Amino acid sequence: MKKVLxxxxxxxxxxxxxxxxxxxxxxxxxKVELCIFTTSGDGDIRLLELRIQEFGPDRLLVVxxxxxxxxxxxxxxxxxxxxxxxPMGSANGLATDLDIPKSLEQALQVALGKNLMxxxxxxxxxxxxxxxxxxxxxxELIANFSQNKIxxxxxxxxxxxxxLLRTKAPYKFSVSANNKTLHFKAIMVAIANSKKFGTGTxxxxxxxxxxxxxxxxIFKKLDIVNILKTIGGEVKLNSDFVEIIKTKEVxxxxxxxxxxxxDGEHFGQTSNIYACVKPGAIKIAIP
Numbered sequence: 001m002k003k004v005l006x007x008x009x010x011x012x013x014x015x016x017x018x019x020x021x022x023x024x025x026x027x028x029x030x031k032v033e034l035c036i037f038t039t040s041g042d043g044d045i046r047l048l049e050l051r052i053q054e055f056g057p058d059r060l061l062v063v064x065x066x067x068x069x070x071x072x073x074x075x076x077x078x079x080x081x082x083x084x085x086x087p088m089g090s091a092n093g094l095a096t097d098l099d100i101p102k103s104l105e106q107a108l109q110v111a112l113g114k115n116l117m118x119x120x121x122x123x124x125x126x127x128x129x130x131x132x133x134x135x136x137x138x139x140e141l142i143a144n145f146s147q148n149k150i151x152x153x154x155x156x157x158x159x160x161x162x163x164l165l166r167t168k169a170p171y172k173f174s175v176s177a178n179n180k181t182l183h184f185k186a187i188m189v190a191i192a193n194s195k196k197f198g199t200g201t202x203x204x205x206x207x208x209x210x211x212x213x214x215x216x217x218i219f220k221k222l223d224i225v226n227i228l229k230t231i232g233g234e235v236k237l238n239s240d241f242v243e244i245i246k247t248k249e250v251x252x253x254x255x256x257x258x259x260x261x262x263d264g265e266h267f268g269q270t271s272n273i274y275a276c277v278k279p280g281a282i283k284i285a286i287p
Contacts, residue, residue, distance in 0.1 A: 001112065003033045005057035007048065007072050009064030010038055012089040017063060020088065020104060024061075027108060032058075039068065048075040058082070059285075061111055065089010066131050070263040073121065073282050074128050084111025084285040090264075094131045097194040097209060098286050111285050118280035119209045122193055125273060129193065129262045130282065132203060135252060135273060136188030136219070137169050139259035143266045172255035175216055177247040182218075189252055190217040191275050206244060212279040216245040216252075249276035 006024065008017050021036065028034050035055045037048055052060075052075055059082045060072045072083055086107045087095035098117070101107045122129040169187040176182075192204035192215045204215050219242050250273075257269035 001032055001058045003035070003055060003057045004028065004059050004061050004112070005035045005037060005052065005055055006061040006063060007068060008036060008038045009068040009089065012064040012068060013092075014090070015088050017088065020063060020086070023104060024063075024086075024108065027105070028112075032112075039064070039071065044071055045075055048072070052076060052079065052081065059084055059112065062086065063088050065092050066094050066264040069094055070128070070130060070265060073130055077121065077128060077282065080283070082116060082283045082285065084108075084113075086111055094194060094209075094263075097131075097207075098284065101287070110287050113285055115286055116283040117210060117286045118283050120193055120212060120214075121278045121281040122191060122214055122275050123278055124191065124262060124275040125260070125267060125270070127262055127267070129191070129275075130209075131194055131263045132190055132192045133260070133262040133275070134188050134190035135173075135254065135258050135260045135270065136171060136186065137167050138188050138190070139261040139266065140167055140169075142261045142264060143259050170221060171258050173218075174253045175218065175245065176251040176253075177216060177245050177249065184218065184220065186218050186220050188219040190215075190219070191250065191252075191273075192217055193277075204244070206246065210280065212277060213246050213248055214250070214275065214277050216247060216250050218243040218245075250274070 008021065010017050025034060037051050048071065060076055061084045062069050062072045063086045066089060068089060069085060085095050085100050086104065087100055087102065100110060119130065124133060170185040173186050173189055174181055174183045175189065190203060192207050194209045195202055195204050195207040204217055206215055221241060252273040254271045257271045260267045260270045
């Protein structure tokens with residue numbers, strides 16, 4: 001490995017990235033040529049694609065959370081770029097699922113190592129997702145969180161109660177998958193490629209990021225007891241509360257536009273989503 005492009009999200013996780021950058025520069029001194037790309041939230045995907053084309057890296061090194069990993073994957077998708085992760089986000093669900101170490105030095109060893117996993121990609125809404133996307137109450141929470149100056153898990157916590165008080169859930173949805181269409185009311189419909197949200201909450205006990213399938217998870221009602229069970233890691237959820245459908249593609253329709261998010265990034269409101277899985281489309285360094 002001769003060239004590494006480090007993609008840094010300066011605001012993710014409420015963590016100062018400058019010491020991390022300096023430590024990575026020190027650890028990689030004279031070993032590889034290091035280029036740093038700092039996200040701004042304005043035209044990042046186009047600028048990152050241009051930087052990849054100009055610099056020609058052997059690997060993308062992500063310093064951020066699920067949204068920053070998504071950005072790296074989207075920019076490097078067509079070039080089959082290899083990705084390493086230093087989990088430094090408000091949400092690190094994908095890194096948690098892949099057992100990426102939390103220690104910076106250990107995570108860097110993994111991120112630049114030779115052990116790579118080919119993971120599935122979800123093509124969705126003219127974008128891609130690697131982790132968990134959803135329409136409904138969690139996307140509402142992410143929309144509110146994105147407007148808050150307080151980052152990290154505490155920021156999510158501060159926005160939870162106002163979101164619950166303002167939500168108009170449940171919503172009317174239809175889900176078409178495996179040649180069947182279901183009609184129902186739900187607080188949220190998730191398109192999952194792995195097990196956990198970035199907060200550590202197990203949402204998809206059947207999830208496996210390289211099995212060539214996605215799980216459609218229908219949360220039917222705002223049931224506080226079952227929500228607390230989910231947060232606590234209790235995965236045997238009542239079928240009256242949640243339903244899971246395994247598939248390779250899905251169309252989700254809502255009666256009216258509802259908040260929608262991909263891997264922790266709010267994508268506005270929509271009433272129609274089509275998603276399909278592309279098996280083994282991205283390589284990520286793992287322990």
